[in-house]
Amino acid sequence: MQIKNISNRSSLDIENCVDEAIHIPGTIQPHGFLIAINKNTSCIDVCSANISDFLSLDIEQILGLHSKIIFAEHSNSLLSSKLTEFEFMNRKFSIQCHDTNHHIVVESEHIDNELNASVDIYSASVQLLHHIENGQNLKELVSAVAKAVRELTQYDRVLIYRFDEEYNGEVIAEAKDDDLESFLGLHYPHTDIPAQARELYLTNQLRVVASVDYQPVPLLTTEESGITQLDLSLSSLRSVSPIHIKYLQNMGVGATLTVSLLHEGKLWGLIACHHRQAKYLTKEMKAAVKLQGHFITSQIDARLKNEENEVSQFTNECVQRLLEKELKLEYSSIETLFTDKAIVDLCNSSGVCAIVNHAIYTYGETPEENDIRRLSAYLQMLAVDGSLYTDRLSTIVNDLQQVTERFPGIIYYSIGSSDDCIIWFRKRTSKEVVWAGEISSNRTKTDKLSPRTSFKRWTQNVENQSRSWLTSELSAVKNFVRYFQLHLNTLALNDEKEAHRKLSEALKKTNAEIEHMDWISNHDIQEPLRKISMMASIIGAEESQNIPDSIKTKIDKIQMSAQRLRDLLKDINKYSSTSKIETNLSYIDLNHLMFDVQDELHSSFEQDSFTLEYDKLPAVNGVSFLLAQVFSNIIQNSIKFQDCKRKLKIKVFSCSVKRIVNKKPTPFTKVSIADNGIGFDSSLSEKVFKLFTRVHESNQFSGTGAGLAICMKIMEKHNGFIEAEAEVGKGVTIHLYFPQ
Ligand code: BLA
Numbered sequence: 001m002q003i004k005n006i007s008n009r010s011s012l013d014i015e016n017c018v019d020e021a022i023h024i025p026g027t028i029q030p031h032g033f034l035i036a037i038n039k040n041t042s043c044i045d046v047c048s049a050n051i052s053d054f055l056s057l058d059i060e061q062i063l064g065l066h067s068k069i070i071f072a073e074h075s076n077s078l079l080s081s082k083l084t085e086f087e088f089m090n091r092k093f094s095i096q097c098h099d100t101n102h103h104i105v106v107e108s109e110h111i112d113n114e115l116n117a118s119v120d121i122y123s124a125s126v127q128l129l130h131h132i133e134n135g136q137n138l139k140e141l142v143s144a145v146a147k148a149v150r151e152l153t154q155y156d157r158v159l160i161y162r163f164d165e166e167y168n169g170e171v172i173a174e175a176k177d178d179d180l181e182s183f184l185g186l187h188y189p190h191t192d193i194p195a196q197a198r199e200l201y202l203t204n205q206l207r208v209v210a211s212v213d214y215q216p217v218p219l220l221t222t223e224e225s226g227i228t229q230l231d232l233s234l235s236s237l238r239s240v241s242p243i244h245i246k247y248l249q250n251m252g253v254g255a256t257l258t259v260s261l262l263h264e265g266k267l268w269g270l271i272a273c274h275h276r277q278a279k280y281l282t283k284e285m286k287a288a289v290k291l292q293g294h295f296i297t298s299q300i301d302a303r304l305k306n307e308e309n310e311v312s313q314f315t316n317e318c319v320q321r322l323l324e325k326e327l328k329l330e331y332s333s334i335e336t337l338f339t340d341k342a343i344v345d346l347c348n349s350s351g352v353c354a355i356v357n358h359a360i361y362t363y364g365e366t367p368e369e370n371d372i373r374r375l376s377a378y379l380q381m382l383a384v385d386g387s388l389y390t391d392r393l394s395t396i397v398n399d400l401q402q403v404t405e406r407f408p409g410i411i412y413y414s415i416g417s418s419d420d421c422i423i424w425f426r427k428r429t430s431k432e433v434v435w436a437g438e439i440s441s442n443r444t445k446t447d448k449l450s451p452r453t454s455f456k457r458w459t460q461n462v463e464n465q466s467r468s469w470l471t472s473e474l475s476a477v478k479n480f481v482r483y484f485q486l487h488l489n490t491l492a493l494n495d496e497k498e499a500h501r502k503l504s505e506a507l508k509k510t511n512a513e514i515e516h517m518d519w520i521s522n523h524d525i526q527e528p529l530r531k532i533s534m535m536a537s538i539i540g541a542e543e544s545q546n547i548p549d550s551i552k553t554k555i556d557k558i559q560m561s562a563q564r565l566r567d568l569l570k571d572i573n574k575y576s577s578t579s580k581i582e583t584n585l586s587y588i589d590l591n592h593l594m595f596d597v598q599d600e601l602h603s604s605f606e607q608d609s610f611t612l613e614y615d616k617l618p619a620v621n622g623v624s625f626l627l628a629q630v631f632s633n634i635i636q637n638s639i640k641f642q643d644c645k646r647k648l649k650i651k652v653f654s655c656s657v658k659r660i661v662n663k664k665p666t667p668f669t670k671v672s673i674a675d676n677g678i679g680f681d682s683s684l685s686e687k688v689f690k691l692f693t694r695v696h697e698s699n700q701f702s703g704t705g706a707g708l709a710i711c712m713k714i715m716e717k718h719n720g721f722i723e724a725e726a727e728v729g730k731g732v733t734i735h736l737y738f739p740q
Contacts, residue, residue: 006218024229025216032109032236079097093108124152167195169192202260206289212254315473318342337361351363364425378399391468405464427466533562578717584623585718587619601639655670689709718739
């Protein structure tokens with residue numbers, strides 16, 4: 001039989017220890033023995049080299065031995081049986097089994113009734129329960145736990161060690177022998193317990209190093225087995241990392257017991273027990289401590305919730321106080337909010353600022369106004385979904401050193417669409433962190449396995465960092481922001497209403513002025529005009545024989561100009577009165593309307609001087625007399641600007657179209673009036689709707705140029721619009737669009 005040692009002899013130093021495969025050391029601690037039974041053959045594949053000390057059998061006898069020789073009737077059900085001890089050759093052993101891929105791993109220790117003789121596990125546990133029940137907060141609880149575990153286990157020192165988010169640790173409670181120096185409050189870097197170790201401690205929650213001076217015992221197998229390693233993740237005798245052993249020796253520790261404390265699936269902390277000498281524990285004691293670990297863990301959860309609850313109660317009260325304020329619907333109400341201390345207390349911050357419509361409001365300690373503006377610009381860029389919080393501002397904002405140093409903690413919320421925002425500030429943690437030993441400077445190349453030689457205290461000022469924001473503080477902020485935003489929206493709405501009111505007041509004033517203008521034109525201008533034209537006709541009539549022809553023509557011109565002026569005034573009147581008409585739209589059949597318009601036109605124009613054709617026209621919502629005016633104006637233009645070379649033909653037709661209004665396609669009824677008149681240049685098609693625009697020589701065609709402007713205004717009153725399409729020598733088409 002070729003026997004093989006499977007201990008892992010890969011060389012380790014401080015640089016690669018992070019990668020140490022601590023679950024397959026291939027060695028165990030010597031206070032027990034280990035065998036691995038092949039699941040298929042039930043024969044022993046692996047055993048620890050110290051087995052002969054326990055079972056009085058040689059390695060050669062053990063390897064390959066069928067398990068029933070040792071465990072008799074229990075051999076087939078080692079994993080499931082409740083076997084806690086067994087006897088072999090008149091000696092009693094404790095037994096602990098677990099499963100790996102191919103093996104059942106059995107670990108055993110002598111039963112030594114002397115070990116815990118002096119400790120009454122039951123009464124120590126009851127006492128712990130009593131402590132736990134009476135512990136008010138987390139701090140009191142952990143102190144009680146440390147004390148109780150020490151009473152139970154009799155270790156020289158019991159520490160409760162708590163991790164932060166990066167797995168740096170702090171000793172938060174301690175119970176110890178009076179002779180020992182205190183570790184309470186000391187901080188240790190995350191490198192002291194590397195990631196693979198923390199990972200392992202999630203599944204294997206209790207570990208004992210019985211003596212730091214132990215000689216690791218190798219695991220042995222036969223060459224034929226082909227086994228190169230055995231997973232000891234769940235083993236209790238697993239040999240611990242030599243780096244950690246050195247660490248403990250440097251610390252002056254002779255033996256340890258460590259229990260994992262889990263919270264929400266993560267390693268929250270450890271109960272770490274130290275003893276100056278070697279220390280062995282019975283199975284019962286280990287079970288009792290492990291149970292207490294579980295129990296404490298559940299209590300941690302409750303205490304944490306309780307503490308968070310207390311904070312949450314306070315922050316909610318602050319928000320409530322702000323919400324209950326009866327705020328006026330004015331921007332000054334923001335100042336009211338920013339005079340109540342509750343606005344900073346709601347998240348236990350030192351100051352808060354808001355930017356609303358470029359104005360800055362502050363309470364408590366905040367950066368200068370300029371810095372606030374610059375900071376808000378950075379945060380606006382960085383914030384995902386409009387909000388952001390951090391306790392280390394300098395890690396996200398490189399600029400503004402003064403601000404990031406003074407206020408490392410911020411909560412930012414964008415409010416509204418512009419630069420408006422609200423920011424809470426938390427000052428630097430004034431606390432100093434006391435580290436146990438400075439690692440980097442203490443490592444030497446020659447002492448390769450020395451993780452730490454000095455555990456002397458040194459203090460570090462925690463810079464550029466604030467206390468972390470708690471969930472309850474963040475949710476209070478969220479609640480307040482929601483309310484604040486609502487209030488600001490109401491203010492903005494109110495603003496809009498006010499603007500609207502001012503606008504309609506201005507409009508009223510303008511209308512009054514226009515009315516006044518009408519009055520002036522009617523009375524102050526019409527009157528002298530009438531006189532001019534009257535005087536001109538009197539002169540013309542009375543002195544007709546004596547007046548030379550040249551004067552007569554001039555008098556005629558006076559008459560004509562007066563008439564034109566009167567026409568102009570009439571059109572101005574019509575135009576301005578269109579604006580004043582109240583539009584009560586009703587259902588209008590355009591066929592009827594066209595019939596009336598045609599009738600009226602034929603009474604003023606020769607019946608067969610033109611043809612007017614129209615298809616079956618739709619009905620629209622409108623004001624009948626206004627629409628009649630639109631059609632009449634347009635058709636009169638066609639008559640006026642007809643081409644003498646051909647008979648005038650006017651056609652009216654309609655269709656449904658979609659036009660883009662406010663970026664949305666909107667359906668309209670389009671009614672078009674087309675003629676074959678002289679037309680005009682298409683570049684003028686918008687200008688024709690301007691008041692008093694005349695596209696043709698004035699002496700050739702009569703009219704003031706108000707007709708289409710009036711049509712446009714009327715179409716606007718119908719929530720529609722008007723367009724012209726024209727070509728010189730071909731004619732004009734006017735399109736009227738009515739909303740559907
Ligand atoms: C493991 N290091 C540990 C453990 C603790 C500490 C508690 C777990 C041991 C166990 O649960 O059995 C650290 N112990 C402490 C600290 C205190 C204490 C901080 O009592 C404070 C009072 N260690 C180093 C460095 C390395 C290192 C630099 O300091 C290597 C990079 C490695 N520590 C290391 C390893 C383990 C360990 C590999 C795992 C040991 C094992 O389980 O095999």
